[in-house]
Amino acid sequence: MQFDLNLIRVFDAMITHRSVSGAAAALHLTQPAVSNALKRLRELTGDQLFIRTRNGMEPTRFAQGAAGNLSEGLRMIRTGLERAAPFDPQKTSRRFRLLMTDAGEVVFLPRLMPLLRETAPGIELKVMQLPVGRYLEALETDEVDLAIGNLQAQAGTLVLRPVFDETYAVLCRDGHELALAAQSGQLTLEMFLGQDHVIVRPPNSTEPLLDVLARDNKWPLRRTLDVPHFMVLSAILDRTNLVAFVPRLVARELSERGALTVLPVPFPVPSITICIGWHTRHQKDDGHRWLRHQILAAMNRLTAGLATPGF
Template identity: 30%
Template sequence: MRDICEMNINTFDLNLLRILDVLLREQNVSRAAERLALSQPTVSNALARLRELLDDPLLVRIGRRMQPTPKALALEGPIRSALQQIEQTLNVGESFDPRLSRQTFRIAMTDFVEQLCMPGLLRRLQDRAPNLRLDIAPLAPSLPVDALDRGQLDLVLGRFDEIPARFARHHWRSETLQIALRKEHPLVSGALDLDTFLRLRHLWVHGGQTRGMVDQWLGEQGLARQIVYTTPNYLQAAHLVAASDLCVVLPTQLARHFATLLPLQLHDLPFALEAFELELVHLAQRGQDRALGWLVGEILRVV
């Protein structure tokens, strides 16, 4: 098989790489054409040319979607990185006007971080960048390095244990934890001590993790709580607890928010846990991207 580096770059239409990049993002010819502001036949013809030039089908239809081939997946990251570097080079010295920008940013975060961040950010963007588009994706417990490397994500906002050196990180805020349970709970009428905490039936928001901060601390003390329900959704957890005799440990700001909307009582944990940090992360090589830098600054101002 041939690849791009074996071809004569002088005869290769570099516009095809931009089309391939969007096709790999969308995995759908019609959506790619819409995003590129091209006709569907134009994009289909470009895909046919790419298949011939690269001697590979690149995208194979499976049901209603198109799945990238192994070669397409291998090319995706380098092509996207090269296009980003070209764009950044061309934009050196140019200003970014958020009021005129129609750029789309893809950001991964959990639903609780979305609740903390997005209302304030959307209020800021309404006047400062009215045509900017945000595309929010769910966040796994570990840093999605492949999606960031390939340009499938511009930013991630969350809590991460390890961040490779090729990524830039910005501290956004510190968070603590509180216990939420319904008012008039039969086991809790006053202060909540450790013995009562251990007698409660717990809902755990796992977020894809195998063990959270609370269970790690309990395990170190030779203790365990009774978890009878697990869910990946912070926002649903508060509603479930308000309608049952379960309790849930939530980030403090989220717990306080829901206590104003639902019949919940809140308590501090009956043991000390350190605060955890929420960080904004992106590829360090995109540090010269003025639009991305502007958006990072706006997010950091939302506390």
């Protein structure tokens, strides 16, 4: 039997809708056409694939096992065809995979998504998190399309574009003693170390910078609470006297959502360079290039003077 790629579309629609009528409507086919395609799939695989139950057409174990690979294969075919055609943001349904940290999600997505919803309403983003040490590998192996973060330069098949330099800030509730000290120019390292601290330890990130500084300088840091995500800080800090040492843009974002104050760090802190990274295979991809511009526009809402060469 000659294999028909349209059968994958029917299989994927059945996995999603769990009914012949639902799959037919989604594919703009008649119900007999979908039923005939299911018959051909069953003959091809030697499996029932979908069994009628009171809850709809439930996939068999074989169908469940095949669903992920077939759906991903169908997505890749669609993406390949779309990349071959002229890119139109208003009409595209392309899916892009973005790699960034929890901090990146907090800062960039609230500014990026309104831009995309206006200019490319059909586009799909999948935001992923991986260990920082795997960022460049994920770009190399096409596991992701773009990465945003503190990426280290590497020659060869990857393109890294520095966008801006990020530093750190102290975040605490309004009226905190550190805030009052900062207002009078009297905030010191000793006062900072005398506080109870919330340490954010994203599961896929590197060791928090404050831990590194405390270890290297033998500071007596009081770690009261460890959390894996930045977003929870706003709900904790405005109800306690805890303080947090976080990237400056994260601090600014969270302060806009609650009664929090952003303070300067009372000791020298190295800055980090935030880059956008991609593989050279995407360099001349019109859709990929368009998305890079949208990300840059979102970043321009955060800080001035962003570099654009190479885009």
